Amino acid sequence: MEPAWLWLLGAGILASAHGDKSPGLPPAPGAGLPEPAPAYHRVTPTITSFALRVYKQLAAESPGNILFSPVSVASALALLSLGARADTSAQILQGLGFNLTETPTASVHRGFQSLIHALDLPSPKLELKVGHALFLDRQLKPRQRFLDAVRELYGASAFSVNLTDSAAARRHMNGYVQKRTYGQVVGCLQEVSEDTPLVLLNHIFFKAKWKHPFHRYQPQKQESFSANERPPLRVPMMQQKEMHRFLYDPERACTVLQVEHSGNALALLVLPDPGRMQQVEAALQPETLRTWSQLLPPSLLDLHLPRFAISGTYNLEEILPHIGLSNVFNLGEDLLGAPGWLNGTIFRVSHKAAMDMSERGTKAGAASGLLSQPQPLNVTWAPHAHFNRPFLVLVWEVATQSLLLLGKVANPAAG
Incomplete structure (x- = not known):
């Protein structure tokens, strides 16, 4: 098909020196967790809960497009906690949402190690790269044990x-x-x-094709999209009749659709009823996502999905204190095991993400995508899912139950 593309920059975390001196998506119905469960299951549910808290704070500040990578931000902050004093490290991990009595600090870091390794495994159908890098000023001499730890646990x-x-x-x-x-x-x-004596960067790159291709050679129709407080936009719509898992949730007034990519990835699209976006956003909880995942039945669907390109750029130091992470910005003298060199004040937590869902072809995999047999267009009546107003998008890596991306498409043409 037409691929879905996702490009994400992780959190860039900068430390500034002053003076002279660190529930995921449930398994598909019928699937069981392996025994014993991989270590990443210790962290993925907490990353999901953290993501929803960050999303709600961003949504409260702006009605426009939203896009960020929960895995990216959470793993960068957890890595940062490795360089802090024990009490500050605990405060960072607790701010992320970890109960350190149930999941000790060492288990948290081993969980992230397991997650990063699993996400970085090569796959012929899913291109996913996760990486971290520390840029240290030449005068800064961190302890070797810190460098060894971040290399071993976070690569x-x-x-x-x-x-x-x-x-x-x-x-x-x-x-x-x-x-x-x-x-x-x-x-x-x-x-x-x-x-600035150090910069911590995390990056994620994701690229996958749809499991059920849209009709590549079908002319694109310009259809109306009711953007927030604007006259309707005219945007190109991708269309298909295909089997998908979807449901209508009357309690939360929204349609929920699961669209699979090739490989272990899927997109969960949430379309609120007109005027009900804030109600749906308020109802976003890990339990809500689990309920939707367990109840989504497969059925033939007439899907209209806009091609869109959105991005998000944030200074998260303005967001994180509102969700319990104020201590990130005062790590104390022992940051990186380099007492006396810097006071460990974090003045910038920057995050940039960009996502493009379109029908552009790729050199690899396009032919095999066209070999599938699509549902004939006029065989039977199918219910409609018409994404012609703002909707939410969540991109998951299925094997690890990791929320790679969380956002809102308020204006498909903004990018």
Whole structure:
């Protein structure tokens, strides 16, 4: 088919020196967790809960498009906690939502290690790359045990750079991310000050085709899309009649649709009834997602989905204190095991994500996608799912039950 593309930059976390001196998606019906459960199951439900808290804070501040990567932000903050004092490390992990009595700190980090390894496994049908990098000023000499820990647990590479030359350092780091996201995330860091001794970057790249292709050669129809408080837009709609799992939730006044990608990935699309977006957003809880996943029945569906390109750029230091992560910004002298060098004040937690769902072809896999036998168009009547107003999109990696992406499409043409 026509592929779904997702390009994500993870959180870029910058530490500023002053003075002289760190429930996922349930299994498909009938599927059981392996015994013993992989270590990533210790962290994925908490990442999902954290994601919904971040989303609600972002939605309260803006009615427009929203897009971020929960796995990206959570793993970067967990990595950061490795370099903090024990009490501050615990505060960061508790702010993410971990109960350290039930899941000790070491188990949290092993869970992230297991998750990153699982997501990074090669697959012929799903391209997914996860990575972390530390850029350290040449004068900063972190303890070797810290570097060993971030490399072992988070696969993080450490680079020594001249961060006092902020312009050159910014170009170097932006080039690093641009290369690892295949040119799709450009200019992720807009600001690096001269007194910045370290930068932590996390990046994610995702690319997959639909399991059931849209009709590649069908002319694109321009249809109305009722954007927030604007005259209706005219946007290109992808159309298909295909078997999908979907339901209407009368309690929450929304249609819920699961669209599968090839490989272990799927998109969950949530279409609120007109005027009910805020009601649906307020009802977003891990339990809600589990209920939807368990109840989604398969049926023939007449689907109209807009091609869209959206992005999100955030300074999360303005968001995180509202959800219990204020201590990220005052890590104390022991950050990175380098007492006396910096006071560990975090002044910027930047995050940039971009997503494009379209019908552009790819060199690999397009032919095999066309070999499937689509449902004949006029065989039988099928209910409609017409995404012609703002909707939510959640992208999952199924094997690990990881929420890779969470967003809202308020204006498909904004990108």
